[in-house]
């Protein structure tokens with residue numbers, strides 16, 4: 390075992406995480422699986438990762454193994470690999486948790502994680518991890534805050550944030566598109582949306598229990614915020630998020 394970290398599944402998520410690990414100061418050896426050859430080659434060139442000849446070589450040469458395989462086929466791919474008690478395996482596959490992982494990777498230790506991806510590449514994305522595992526907490530801390538739920542059930546519900554995170558880009562795109570349709574240049578509209586949401590997110594992050602105080606401080610009674618929120622409620626714009634999140638939770642927990 391010559392590498393600190395092995396990654397199975399060298400695609401978009403692996404690219405984000407390797408970039409974030411290196412930017413966050415993780416300079417130990419990383420070995421990645423060979424499929425996704427273009428991404429693997431670019432990670433080798435930019436971040437000094439080794440590209441294995443096979444998935445089994447990743448497992449044989451790393452103690453910590455992060456599984457970033459397609460969720461639909463991940464279990465079948467892992468079934469063909471051999472792990473030992475020295476391995477610590479973390480699934481980043483949506484909806485594929487320790488119950489699926491443990492029988493396939495035994496006697497390795499197992500856990501699961503969910504993360505946004507793109508923001509981890511700049512050290513600013515949360516990683517949800519369960520169960521707590523010191524080696525993974527230390528590694529994932531290079532990518533942003535590590536949040537550990539208190540139960541498997543809490544993890545499964547919280548992990549829906551992965552879909553919320555991706556959808557938030559679509560929300561920002563829709564908001565910027567409205568400004569652009571009204572004649573605002575993309576150079577103004579996009580940073581306007583991004584900086585507004587980033588600033589508001591920082592306010593919430595720093596005072597997470599003060600919803601009412603925050604909203605009272607920004608929404609003048611009878612003002613334009615109230616007008617927009619009323620319109621969103623009347624058209625089902627806010628309730629639609631509940632409907633969509635419920636559907637993702639069902640898919641991730643019931644298959």
Ligand SMILES: NC(=O)c1ccc[n+]([C@@H]2O[C@H](COP(=O)([O-])OP(=O)(O)OC[C@H]3O[C@@H](n4cnc5c(N)ncnc54)[C@H](OP(=O)(O)O)[C@@H]3O)[C@@H](O)[C@H]2O)c1
Nearest residue numbers: 398399400401402424425457458459460481482483505506
């Ligand atoms: N993208 C994100 O930001 C994100 C965030 C959180 C969680 N996730 C989870 O991460 C996993 C990967 O997502 P992704 O977006 O990175 O997908 P992706 O870009 O499609 O990458 C998947 C990679 O797995 C490779 N692969 C397919 N079959 C393989 C096999 N038999 N052996 C080895 N590698 C194989 C693919 O290679 P080929 O290209 O050669 O087929 C591809 O390089 C998913 O389970 C997803 O739920 C993704």
